[in-house]
Amino acid sequence: MIDPRFTEVDRWMEAQLRPADPILAEVHAAASRARLPEIDVSPLLGAALGIIASAMGARRILEVGTLAGFSTIHFARAVGDGGRVVTLEYEPAHAAVARANFANAGVAGRIDLRLGKALDLLPALATEAPFDLVFLDADKENNPAYADWAARLLRPQGLMVIDNVVREGAALDSDPGNHRATNIHQLFAAIHADARFDASALQIVGTKSWDGILLATRR
Numbered sequence: 001m002i003d004p005r006f007t008e009v010d011r012w013m014e015a016q017l018r019p020a021d022p023i024l025a026e027v028h029a030a031a032s033r034a035r036l037p038e039i040d041v042s043p044l045l046g047a048a049l050g051i052i053a054s055a056m057g058a059r060r061i062l063e064v065g066t067l068a069g070f071s072t073i074h075f076a077r078a079v080g081d082g083g084r085v086v087t088l089e090y091e092p093a094h095a096a097v098a099r100a101n102f103a104n105a106g107v108a109g110r111i112d113l114r115l116g117k118a119l120d121l122l123p124a125l126a127t128e129a130p131f132d133l134v135f136l137d138a139d140k141e142n143n144p145a146y147a148d149w150a151a152r153l154l155r156p157q158g159l160m161v162i163d164n165v166v167r168e169g170a171a172l173d174s175d176p177g178n179h180r181a182t183n184i185h186q187l188f189a190a191i192h193a194d195a196r197f198d199a200s201a202l203q204i205v206g207t208k209s210w211d212g213i214l215l216a217t218r219r
């Protein structure tokens, strides 16, 4: 099912399109030294998210799930000088690696990393709304609740992106004990029922196996 050429084609496209980036290489090296899980977005998806944010002219971005800050740095570069990225992370060890990576990347001044459980931190962001873009990439069981917060915090026509909505086709598994499947079913049901969003989803193959993103605009 997972063809090794998916990874090879990702590597080839990255070599064609993405200039060598010692700062992003160091983010991966620091994450590896700290033994963080390799669950950051792929280099091509990170760059694509940055391009989308830049094309929207996004100046204020909210991210749920920082890890080592790989995706965060793409957003921080996209918002430019004077822009702001708020990123939420509950593992102090991940946050420490991310903070060092932000400083090394020269974008620490654009990033507000908040430590805690996202559901505890999101209510305080209401006074800092609206955001142009919200990226959901933390614990998958809370995605319906995070999407509800995104609907409250996004500006009209603002973009919500949710990572990991395919998980190697988990949607097709009806076993109620498969939490990857039930999380996806609950998320799509919540978005389906939510008139505040105009939504679609894309499957992605490549260096991160077979996964995908949900894209939705705030009506």
Ligand code: SAH
Binding pocket: 039, 040, 041, 064, 065, 066, 067, 068, 069, 070, 071, 072, 088, 089, 090, 091, 094, 116, 117, 118, 119, 137, 138, 139
């Ligand atoms: N967006 C990152 C990857 C994030 S991985 C990138 O692409 O580079 C998911 C992160 O979410 C992990 O660091 C994990 O510790 C964090 N996380 C999981 N549950 C969380 C919660 N309830 N609140 C805040 N952070 C959470």
Ligand code: DHB
Binding pocket: 039, 040, 041, 137, 138, 163, 164
């Ligand atoms: C997991 C989380 C992610 O954000 C991801 O991109 C891949 C896997 C996980 O928790 O397994």
Ligand code: MG
Binding pocket: 039, 040, 041, 137, 163, 164
């Ligand atoms: Mg993810």
